[in-house]
Amino acid sequence: MLDIKLFRENPELVRQGLKNKNEKDRVDEVLELDKQRRELIIQADELKTHRNQVSAQVGQLKKAGQDASAIIAEMKRVGDQIAEFDGKLNKVEEDLDSLLRYIANLAHESVPVGKSAADNVETKRWLPEGFSFENDFKILDHIELGKKLKILDFERGAKITGSGFPLYIGKGATLERALINYMLDLHIHEHGYTEIFPPFLVNKDSMRGTGQLPKMEEDMYHIEKDGLYPIPTAEVPITNIHRDDILNEKDLPIKYVGYSACFRREAGSYGKDSKGFLRVHQFNKVEMVKFVKPETSYNELELLVKDAEDILQKLNVPYRLLMLCTGDLSFSAAKCYDIETWSPAENRWLEASSCSNFEFFQARRANIRFRNEATKKPELVHTLNGSGLATSRLMVSILENNQTPEGKILVPKALQKYTGFEIIE
RNA sequence: GGAGAGAUGGCAGAGUGGUUGAAUGCGGCGGUCUUGAAAACCGUUAAGGAUGCAAGUCCUUCCGGGGUUCGAAUCCCUGUCUCUCCGCCA
Known part of the structure; x- marks a missing residue:
């Protein structure tokens, strides 16, 4: 499959390459999924950072014999949110991956352009x-x-x-x-x-x-x-x-x-x-x-x-x-x-x-x-x-x-x- | 096909549910020492992703997938593979 970075950096090159190969232009679909993917990652990672930090705190509180039930309850909600984002992210990544796998390779510049x-x-x-x-x-x-x-x-x-x-x-x-x-x-x-x-x-x-x-x-x-x-x-x-x-x-x-x-x-x-x-x-x-x-x-x-x-x-x-x-x-x-x-x-x-x-x-x-x-x-x-x-x-x-x-x-x-x-x- | 055991970094091999991306050893790389090398000693040594000009920061990953949990290499289910024994077989 093609490099996702090529779509980001030079979409017109991909577009022309697919056209030369008599392939369907699906560049915009790829870019849209890629955008969604990155947005979801940013949001999910933020929550995970939070969870990792607080979970470490819980461990220390427990070790010290203190009560941690309040933050545990809060973390449960955060956990649910993370699961929600991860679910969406998985779906988008699967869609993107399978779309990319359906897109043909581009021809080398030394290959003559032709129809058949x-x-x-x-x-x-x-x-x-x-x-x-x-x-x-x-x-x-x-x-x-x-x-x-x-x-x-x-x-x-x-x-x-x-x-x-x-x-x-x-x-x-x-x-x-x-x-x-x-x-x-x-x-x-x-x-x-x-x-x-x-x-x-x-x-x-x-x-x-x-x-x-x-x-x-x-x-x-x-x-x-x-x-x-x-x-x-x-x-x-x-x-x-x-x-x-x-x-x-x-x-x-x-x-x-x-x-x-x-x-x-x-x-x-x-x-x-x-x-x-x-x-x-x-x-x-x-x-x-x-x-x-x-x-x-x-x-x-x-x-x-x-x-x-x-x-x-x-x-x-x-x-x-x-x-x-x-x-x-x-x-x-x-x-x-x-x-x-x-x-x-x-x-x-x-x-x-x-x-x-x-x-x-x-x-x-x-x-x-x-x-x-x-x-x-x-x-x-x-x-x-x-x-x-x-x-x-x-x-x-x-x-x-x-x-x-x-x-x-x-x-x-x-x-x-x-x-x-x-x-x- | 039946019964059992296992799968952790390049390799070998630890790991009690809470700074474990992961001890230790070997190997690799860099350095000290040496005329050079060896030995010894010191340091370093995973991949993928997000973000950033960069330095960096963060996330994920301990065979794959699912689950329990605030938190999983560690517990549960499932798949695959490997090994031992039995059966079958070119």
Whole structure:
């Protein structure tokens, strides 16, 4: 969430920022609640000071064996007044907190202002040697390939669970697992990340910490009986590792990478992009998360994107890099790059990674701080995360781009020692 | 799932309902001593909020929530977590 001080000191900046992000302007509501809050605190604190002083007196009188019943009776009335103010104050603070949690992060100044995905800016395009958008044989899509080679079975996945729960079989399953292991190893051994294997279910506090709740409640699966949520991304458990922590400055930046299955309800998105792997309820993802000092976060974002790109270059997958405009940025992000891989069958780019800087937004919600060595005071960190990468859409690009005219799949060189085979036929 | 014990500052560990934000020890930081270091000694060492230019002053916080009381780390209820024993189990 945003800093309440920003609303007090520069309301117009917040107003414009929310407008750029296509968000509702609720600045005046925040300021009004903030004003009420401060007035109540002043009144309640005054009474409490009084109570504390008189209560100490009562103690001394009793010790001296004297009668204190008169001031005790008076203090009872003061106590009731305090309870009244505290009740009002709690209500106002709850309202303010929940309002702030519904307000989106503001975009960084380097982000282009725009209304929708159409205004995103392509900043880079990388194509493997010898790659061409034209093909001299009929390209099969990943669903046809998966069926023909008996490596993917979307119908049986739907029978077992429901649509959007893919089933991998034989070499398809091996390829998926190889991809996950390959990506993890690269990030751990070459990019300097610490491996995490997180829980796949989290509690409400964790979902609030990273910003999925309360606003995106409808997009989440929810196990009501136990109050738990299947994670939509490993970002949630990994970022919450340090919820309420005060980190050592010398340990920053902290870089974690972890695999998890990801669960998303994708409510309301049926019919759109819903075939095969394009939009699923369960998929696999390797996620990178960083906790950094604020002044380094934009540099760290560039490095994060590089770490994700490195995977695609080593796997020879054609991709492009987009800088999202203000209107297409997610709720929590201040700046975000999407990486899209090429699908020759779809004849378009598919989002396979999203790398974001959240600045203080998550850190403030989750209360993640570090101790500044110079000032000795705790300060909020910046958090970042990026997929590195999601396997489902990446799998589409790998299968489709590596097919032969006979409909076989050539396994990318880098993956072969992980799969143990070079071809799927 | 059943029975019991517990949760206090960075850590360890006291705490009779009344100057307890909290003894003591360790650790950290600063200093004295020393050529330097160690030891010893002295001092210092929580977070959040309100107010103020600031120094400061005040409020809250002893796992979370509720209650009793003039006053709660301390008493009551409740939730969570940890440990021990039993049951079940990959």
